[in-house]
Amino acid sequence: MLYIIGLGLGDEKDITLRGLEAVKKCEKVYIEAYTSLLSFGLSSNGLSTLEELYGKMITLADREMVEERADVIISEARDFDVAFLVVGDPFGATTHTDLVVRAKQSGINVKVVHNASVMNAIGLCGLQLYRYGETVSVPFFTETWRPDSFYEKIQRNRTLGLHTLCLLDIRVKEPSLASLCRGRKQYEPPRYMTISTAIEQLLEVEQARGAFAYGEDTTCVGFARLGSEDQIVVAGSMKQLQAIDFGPPLHCLVIVGKTHPVEDEMLGFLTTKETSDHALQ
Amino acid sequence: MLYIIGLGLGDEKDITLRGLEAVKKCEKVYIEAYTSLLSFGLSSNGLSTLEELYGKMITLADREMVEERADVIISEARDFDVAFLVVGDPFGATTHTDLVVRAKQSGINVKVVHNASVMNAIGLCGLQLYRYGETVSVPFFTETWRPDSFYEKIQRNRTLGLHTLCLLDIRVKEPSLASLCRGRKQYEPPRYMTISTAIEQLLEVEQARGAFAYGEDTTCVGFARLGSEDQIVVAGSMKQLQAIDFGPPLHCLVIVGKTHPVEDEMLGFLTTKETSDHALQ
Structure with a gap:
């Protein structure tokens, strides 16, 4: 299963209970790095605030990585639960439609957890x-x-x-x-x-x-x-x-x-x- | 302080951590009953699912009550923290602008916690x-x-x-x-x-x-x-x-x-x- 989870607009406290529950049960967690990660306690040295909250490692995925390694993410989602975290709502100002289309073409179930967007x-x-x-x-x-x-x-x-x-x-x-x-x-x-x-x-x-x-x-x-x-x-x-x-x-x-x-x-x-x-x- | 808190679209799990934290510290909690409360475990006998999660009583506020008793809600918010819960986002399809305007006219601080909306x-x-x-x-x-x-x-x-x-x-x-x-x-x-x-x-x-x-x-x-x-x-x-x-x-x-x-x-x-x-x- 591929979870696409909106983080909301402010900081790590803006995830929903449903979103947090989903992240916690995922084996692998990606976070999109190509809109804004400014207020989420993310720095070049790590993702500490979020990683602490979730109790697991997070992989920073920039646009290049998502485009080039979508197949990897999708094939992981075939074997175990994968979370893809998005600032705002998954389908807000920036969309992740491509990843969803490719996942669905591969027969992978996609679950979306909504949140506020601009x-x-x-x-x-x-x-x-x-x-x-x-x-x-x-x-x-x-x-x-x-x-x-x-x-x-x-x-x-x-x-x-x-x-x-x-x-x-x-x-x-x-x-x-x-x-x-x-x-x-x-x-x-x-x-x-x-x-x-x-x-x-x-x-x-x-x-x-x-x-x-x-x-x-x-x-x-x-x-x-x-x-x-x-x-x-x-x-x-x-x-x-x-x-x-x-x-x-x-x-x-x-x-x-x-x-x-x-x-x-x-x-x-x-x-x-x-x-x-x-x-x- | 008057908190206007979006509950999101699904059920009680769609509140954000920030929203839940705010509700928990409020002395009085209202929930709007005039758009949809269908999936939030609300029935005529009570608001049990939400009340259990928040650990406090919730007052169901229909449109009439909000219009007629806005002064009461606002004067409560002068003395202690009051939460007004809204399905979806506070400013989504249905808006609560009137309540916010009246609160601000009375010099009450208003804090909004966003969530997903339709x-x-x-x-x-x-x-x-x-x-x-x-x-x-x-x-x-x-x-x-x-x-x-x-x-x-x-x-x-x-x-x-x-x-x-x-x-x-x-x-x-x-x-x-x-x-x-x-x-x-x-x-x-x-x-x-x-x-x-x-x-x-x-x-x-x-x-x-x-x-x-x-x-x-x-x-x-x-x-x-x-x-x-x-x-x-x-x-x-x-x-x-x-x-x-x-x-x-x-x-x-x-x-x-x-x-x-x-x-x-x-x-x-x-x-x-x-x-x-x-x-x-």
């Missing part, structure tokens, strides 16, 4: 989840690569009065260009897009396109470390949020559509006039 | 969550009340190639018309819309509107008891799904938009040709 935890700010349109991703711009397909999607959502969740780029274990040229893989240090960078890029695209999809006065909600003890959630205009230091990653951003009075009231508790102490924690 | 757990079927458009609700039609505002939304989502989550009506503790006329409240038995009824209503509206937003051959995914041990997830045409007995509530339905190859592969594992044993469990 896709539902943003409900915290008071904007109704059913009033969101299509989610967009904001990738890091480079000098030569400035993809802006998010623009039409945001514009469409705003025309319909819908809110837009912007997932901000994460670059973990990206091979450096120089190392690719040398034919030996070396990795860039991990990079996580801040709310400030995201807004800078959004405004740059608005300026280039000029269709008034949004502007520096558009109300947004910035989330940092959503679901953690030290999360920060602040509502304000793009211009206001751009000036705020939200601290360490992960960040995400919601562009607010048409609001109902109760939504407005909730956003009122999150305005930039308050300090982060007063922000929703 | 809004992210549907990711299980392999359709990417960021490819969903606006969520719609399908209400029970009566002879005189047949609201169909979902139609334009589904049409818009499908035009854009997006998937649509349809939340199906839940009627719990609805005062009966007869009792309202008599001036004394009596309640209708609870009603939960099945996938079959939802599809019947959807097709009726398509026939009346005739704009080809969808039809009986449109691919959908039906979910019953999502997140529970006995969940059923089946993909097929509206016509095929309409003929399936999905069993007890809760049900929900996804109308599939434009798919990518990996999404198709996942849906392939969920086709109606297989028995429910082979459906994703």
Whole structure:
């Protein structure tokens, strides 16, 4: 059996009782390392917090390993119970559909243990989840690569009065260009897009396109470390949020559509006039 | 302090360690009774499974009570720690924004413990969550009340190639018309819309509107008891799904938009040709 277990958003305490029970009975435990493992007590020297809680060794599985060694993981799951741990929900912002497809093709039973993901935890700010349109991703711009397909999607959502969740780029274990040229893989240090960078890029695209999809006065909600003890959630205009230091990653951003009075009231508790102490924690 | 704690979707084992820790330190524990408490071992005689796990009494709070007695709950939270338990995520399909707004207006600290909700757990079927458009609700039609505002939304989502989550009506503790006329409240038995009824209503509206937003051959995914041990997830045409007995509530339905190859592969594992044993469990 292959268990795909969501760990939730904060730290080791966000696993469910069902999830913990499943991990404990698995002989082999993998943890995905390619979204964010920032708050789970994981460091380069080990996975100590989680390993202590589970009472067993954990193998860190980056994207490369999952892609290259999926067959190994699947063949292990044929012989004994294997857990694959995922930050957030197994099918949240990052999906593990490929691994599930390959397991099922091999006739392996897959059991999923759900948990919170950024896709539902943003409900915290008071904007109704059913009033969101299509989610967009904001990738890091480079000098030569400035993809802006998010623009039409945001514009469409705003025309319909819908809110837009912007997932901000994460670059973990990206091979450096120089190392690719040398034919030996070396990795860039991990990079996580801040709310400030995201807004800078959004405004740059608005300026280039000029269709008034949004502007520096558009109300947004910035989330940092959503679901953690030290999360920060602040509502304000793009211009206001751009000036705020939200601290360490992960960040995400919601562009607010048409609001109902109760939504407005909730956003009122999150305005930039308050300090982060007063922000929703 | 007022803790709003998500219980997840399945049963008492779906609470997180963080949630359980919070409940245990609260002096008073409420549980919302107005979405679904079907799988949480709750019956009219009590809340035994949860009460045993938490080691304390739980007060069942229906919508009426939360609306009428919010002040009591909030004033308790001023004096000691109070937990308000919510099936799914606190801000999932049903929101508790009102209670949070009132608590914050009274200067009470609110802490939210997230969990899985139907809004992210549907990711299980392999359709990417960021490819969903606006969520719609399908209400029970009566002879005189047949609201169909979902139609334009589904049409818009499908035009854009997006998937649509349809939340199906839940009627719990609805005062009966007869009792309202008599001036004394009596309640209708609870009603939960099945996938079959939802599809019947959807097709009726398509026939009346005739704009080809969808039809009986449109691919959908039906979910019953999502997140529970006995969940059923089946993909097929509206016509095929309409003929399936999905069993007890809760049900929900996804109308599939434009798919990518990996999404198709996942849906392939969920086709109606297989028995429910082979459906994703």
